[in-house]
Amino acid sequence: MSEVRRDIVTDTWVIVDIENDTIPKVTVTTSETSEDCPFDDGKENRTPNEIFAIRDGTLPNKPGWKVRVIPNIKPILRIEGELEKTGVGVYDMVTGTGANEVIVETPKHIVNFFDLPDEQIVLVLQTYRERIVDLHKDERMRYILIFKNHGRLAGASTIAHTHSDLIALPATPIRIKQKLNGAREYYGYKERCLFCDIMQQEIEMADRFVFQSDSFVVITPYASRFPFEILILPKRHCFSYKLIDQNEITDLARVLKKILKSIYDILGDVPYNFILNDSPNLIPRSDYWKTIKQDYHWHIEITPRIYRTTGFELGTGFYINRFSPEKAASALRASL
Amino acid sequence: MSEVRRDIVTDTWVIVDIENDTIPKVTVTTSETSEDCPFDDGKENRTPNEIFAIRDGTLPNKPGWKVRVIPNIKPILRIEGELEKTGVGVYDMVTGTGANEVIVETPKHIVNFFDLPDEQIVLVLQTYRERIVDLHKDERMRYILIFKNHGRLAGASTIAHTHSDLIALPATPIRIKQKLNGAREYYGYKERCLFCDIMQQEIEMADRFVFQSDSFVVITPYASRFPFEILILPKRHCFSYKLIDQNEITDLARVLKKILKSIYDILGDVPYNFILNDSPNLIPRSDYWKTIKQDYHWHIEITPRIYRTTGFELGTGFYINRFSPEKAASALRASL
Numbered sequence: 001m002s003e004v005r006r007d008i009v010t011d012t013w014v015i016v017d018i019e020n021d022t023i024p025k026v027t028v029t030t031s032e033t034s035e036d037c038p039f040d041d042g043k044e045n046r047t048p049n050e051i052f053a054i055r056d057g058t059l060p061n062k063p064g065w066k067v068r069v070i071p072n073i074k075p076i077l078r079i080e081g082e083l084e085k086t087g088v089g090v091y092d093m094v095t096g097t098g099a100n101e102v103i104v105e106t107p108k109h110i111v112n113f114f115d116l117p118d119e120q121i122v123l124v125l126q127t128y129r130e131r132i133v134d135l136h137k138d139e140r141m142r143y144i145l146i147f148k149n150h151g152r153l154a155g156a157s158t159i160a161h162t163h164s165d166l167i168a169l170p171a172t173p174i175r176i177k178q179k180l181n182g183a184r185e186y187y188g189y190k191e192r193c194l195f196c197d198i199m200q201q202e203i204e205m206a207d208r209f210v211f212q213s214d215s216f217v218v219i220t221p222y223a224s225r226f227p228f229e230i231l232i233l234p235k236r237h238c239f240s241y242k243l244i245d246q247n248e249i250t251d252l253a254r255v256l257k258k259i260l261k262s263i264y265d266i267l268g269d270v271p272y273n274f275i276l277n278d279s280p281n282l283i284p285r286s287d288y289w290k291t292i293k294q295d296y297h298w299h300i301e302i303t304p305r306i307y308r309t310t311g312f313e314l315g316t317g318f319y320i321n322r323f324s325p326e327k328a329a330s331a332l333r334a335s336l
Numbered sequence: 337m338s339e340v341r342r343d344i345v346t347d348t349w350v351i352v353d354i355e356n357d358t359i360p361k362v363t364v365t366t367s368e369t370s371e372d373c374p375f376d377d378g379k380e381n382r383t384p385n386e387i388f389a390i391r392d393g394t395l396p397n398k399p400g401w402k403v404r405v406i407p408n409i410k411p412i413l414r415i416e417g418e419l420e421k422t423g424v425g426v427y428d429m430v431t432g433t434g435a436n437e438v439i440v441e442t443p444k445h446i447v448n449f450f451d452l453p454d455e456q457i458v459l460v461l462q463t464y465r466e467r468i469v470d471l472h473k474d475e476r477m478r479y480i481l482i483f484k485n486h487g488r489l490a491g492a493s494t495i496a497h498t499h500s501d502l503i504a505l506p507a508t509p510i511r512i513k514q515k516l517n518g519a520r521e522y523y524g525y526k527e528r529c530l531f532c533d534i535m536q537q538e539i540e541m542a543d544r545f546v547f548q549s550d551s552f553v554v555i556t557p558y559a560s561r562f563p564f565e566i567l568i569l570p571k572r573h574c575f576s577y578k579l580i581d582q583n584e585i586t587d588l589a590r591v592l593k594k595i596l597k598s599i600y601d602i603l604g605d606v607p608y609n610f611i612l613n614d615s616p617n618l619i620p621r622s623d624y625w626k627t628i629k630q631d632y633h634w635h636i637e638i639t640p641r642i643y644r645t646t647g648f649e650l651g652t653g654f655y656i657n658r659f660s661p662e663k664a665a666s667a668l669r670a671s672l
Contacts, residue, residue: 001414002413002414002432004430008428013430013510077340090530091342092342147646147651148647154644155643171349173651174348176652222427311481311610312501315637316479316505316512317509
């Protein structure tokens with residue numbers, strides 16, 4: 001038996017099998033160890049020059065850093081050049097202007113994010129904030145996406161050393177536009193934040209609630225696209241990660257470690273993506289400029305990648321999820 | 337160097353690397369042979385009872401068929417029950433009503449679609465038409481998706497015997513809505529079909545043109561999401577595959593065989609999806625009812641799945657394609 005559930009934020013639909021009790025088996029990803037890792041302390045000469053680093057007075061591009069941000073060695077977008085829009089017959093094109101950075105999360109060769117000490121995760125989360133604040137100064141950068149690919153099936157590179165990716169885009173992504181539209185429409189008739197209402201409802205309904213901390217609520221979304229998909233919402237209504245405060249960062253570090261460890265305990269070393277869903281850069285021409293502070297509420301998605309997407313997902317934009325979020329939340333609560 | 341290209345039909349954006357000349361390497365998928373295949377002639381008792389078959393007077397569910405349509409053994413949607421819409425707090429849900437069928441394309445144990453004889457592919461394409469016509473009689477079926485998953489990385493099941501999947505959905509997929517909107521908007525200000533204009537432009541520009549037959553044009557789309565992505569357009573403007581005629585079917589069989597063989601010659605046994613993009617079921621309440629015959633133009637997409645999608649695609653709905661459609665079309669033309 002299945003239910004076809006609508007994601008109220010993005011208006012995408014997911015067919016959820018609500019009967020299956022078997023936790024899906026994970027394709028084992030070969031554990032990647034690299035004896036000669038360019039992200040390790042002391043290998044700074046093997047990467048491009050750093051853009052940003054947290055250091056205690058040591059010199060740039062030398063050992064002694066705590067978190068280090070470098071350009072992607074094969075950038076898909078480049079910082080140089082004007083943002084130009086061109087027509088190609090009936091088509092539209094924008095020059096490949098943007099940024100493509102790598103946030104190396106530790107100088108030590110650690111593979112799993114949740115194996116980082118709390119205080120190291122705090123530095124990583126601070127770095128996310130710093131990079132967004134810095135890149136938003138440039139109006140060509142319409143949206144800053146920070147994400148992690150863990151495991152080959154989630155699209156990770158061959159470098160296993162724990163790191164995040166940052167791509168600054170010259171256009172607001174369609175998925176973020178969908179979220180902004182969903183949130184704006186909801187605010188329009190309810191005069192309340194959609195995400196705040198979702199959070200409140202999930203705490204009350206309890207069947208998709210996983211846990212909460214001082215500042216965050218962790219749930220499995222109603223229209224989860226993937227088994228064990230996770231949504232982390234800050235309790236304080238706030239449109240942008242740029243405004244996260246130090247207490248929230250300290251708390252979020254513990255929350256991330258706890259939920260990722262819990263997923264690992266249930267599913268093993270499952271491939272997953274981590275996605276920070278922030279607001280777009282508030283350039284004055286943006287449609288969202290006026291109401292975004294009320295409408296939007298930044299959040300984090302974690303998507304374990306147990307199943308491969310098929311022609312169904314590609315052809316429809318819908319998803320099929322064969323393990324319900326209620327059952328996933330129950331397993332997660334039991335494992336905490 | 338890259339270009340950020342907009343897909344005019346769906347308004348999704350793709351970052352295309354226009355410099356890279358290296359044809360991407362394909363992850364080898366282990367060739368799946370099953371000695372004991374339930375789709376082979378004579379194994380009819382191992383599948384559910386057939387819904388449709390092409391037979392020369394032989395009995396249902398007995399040997400002697402040419403193409404056979406059976407229910408999926410683990411259906412994600414079921415034909416029984418009313419289509420009911422329910423609210424769950426702020427969320428919306430539709431009962432899992434629909435259909436989930438498998439089209440077994442040959443009684444012989446053949447793995448590659450392009451190894452089927454032309455006349456067998458003709459029967460498969462006729463079966464697609466028959467199933468859409470039949471399922472459209474049921475107003476609960478809002479959209480019929482016919483697709484193929486070839487190879488494990490494209491989401492194929494463990495049964496290697498060549499087959500197509502059919503899912504009849506109780507809601508029009510977001511990707512199809514995007515296409516309908518794109519096509520309607522274009523028609524609205526140009527009074528011409530968007531797909532007809534794309535076809536004309538691609539024939540003139542020539543750099544993404546692969547080949548044409550009497551009734552079809554084969555191109556690599558301007559905003560190709562995947563290396564060697566293929567778009568097949570019927571020359572005759574027509575909104576629905578239901579209206580394909582016998583000459584077009586005979587021609588399409590040859591076209592499909594030719595392009596799939598060409599992809600195989602260049603990339604080897606690459607995982608791919610085949611997606612038939614038809615119109616939704618024209619139920620009277622549908623927004624598209626009045627103008628769809630002018631606006632829309634059915635088509636086929638073939639998407640080789642060389643790269644895994646990462647947190648970037650999931651977080652944005654954008655794509656990164658590291659091999660340009662111009663270079664792919666050039667390689668395909670050379671291999672014909």
